[in-house]
Amino acid sequence: MTKQIRVGILGATGTVGQRFVQMLEGHPQFKVTALAASDRSVGKTYAEACPWRLPGEMPSSVRALALQPPRPPLDCDVIFSSLPGDVAREAEGCFAAADFPVITNSSSYRMDADVPLLVPEVNAEHLGMLDGRKEQGFIVTNPNCSAIGIALALAPLHRAFGVEACVVTTLQAISGAGYPGVSAMDITDNVFPFIASEEEKIERETQKILGTLRGGAIEPAPFPLSAQCHRVNVQDGHLAAIRVKLARKADIAAVRAAFAAFTGVPQQLKLHTAPERPIVVRDEPDRPQPRLDRDAGGGMSVTVGRLFPDRVLDYRFVVLSHNTIRGAAGAAILNAELLAARGYVRS
Secondary structure, rough: OOEEEEEEEEEOOOOHHHHHHHOOOOOOEEEEEEEOOOOOOOEEEEEOOOOOOOOOOOOOOOOEEEEEEOOOOOOOOOOEOOOOOOHHHHHHHHHOOOOOOEEEOOOOOOOOOOOOOOHHHHHHHHHHOOOOOOOOOEEEEEOHHHHHHHHHHHHHHHHHOEEEEEEEEEEHHHHOOOOOOOOHHHHHHOOOOOOOOOOHHHHHHHHHHOOEEEEEEOOOOOOOOOEEEEEOOOOOEEEEEEEEEOOOOHHHHHHHHHHOOOOOOHHHOOOOOOOOEEEEOOOOOOOOHHHOOOOOOHHHHEEEEEEOOOOOOOOEEEEEEEOOOOHHHHHEEEHHHHHHOOOOOOO
């Protein structure tokens, strides 16, 4: 059995930080050895500082770990970050400069030209941007929590038929706002038709994910994508209603088959966190639903349903993804597993 890779988590007490801790418990490759959080928590044990908000108990392996500042050095081989955007860029940059691999859920570096924005089933080849940096620190980001599900659903269509245009409307869960997030007085019996910067993130990040690596740089996907985002009163699970125009005509059976057959490098390598089926297709008229479908594939599969011809574009469908698992912690862990398989992360 190979030696486990030691993990440090930045922002360990937050919603996504807790998902990291939960998903890494018992992981065959990774072991949490360092936790970092804000100044008010530094010096306390994780059990003392962290109000555990996830189902089940806090893993016993981390309860006694002392929280440290989010600055190097930490006793680990790789950094997972879920820091807020306003502090993430400086802290993550410091770790990369100190020769730590940094895999981050934060938004600060996503659109930097030399940083991979990774969804392993979709654009594993973008790790070519890291060529020659296996002995150095670097940053790899996972996308916005809605953009991941959207990119996973568009990827098989773009490969098989080409996408010429896309319109997306999201209905995003309240956990996407973090804890305590949106006030119950505000979201009960209500929908927010605005999430700050979300529409721009989805539009720009999806084009980068589906872009092409040429000469060490990413050429964004050429098709236009328009997004509108809403916060709805659902605990977990982001829905995206998508309409697409395809470059090549395809009947609905071919479109469904493209979704159902889609796999990628994580499935080929049998990575631990990779779902067997990245896309689950539902044919019932009332699926997907967050409460019923968000945990598909352990929360790592996206569910596609409501696939029909569209009278304005070519096809319309609905995509559901678990925003704190596939859209956050699980995405970063899968990225780390791919990096380890390719030799960029090691003990």
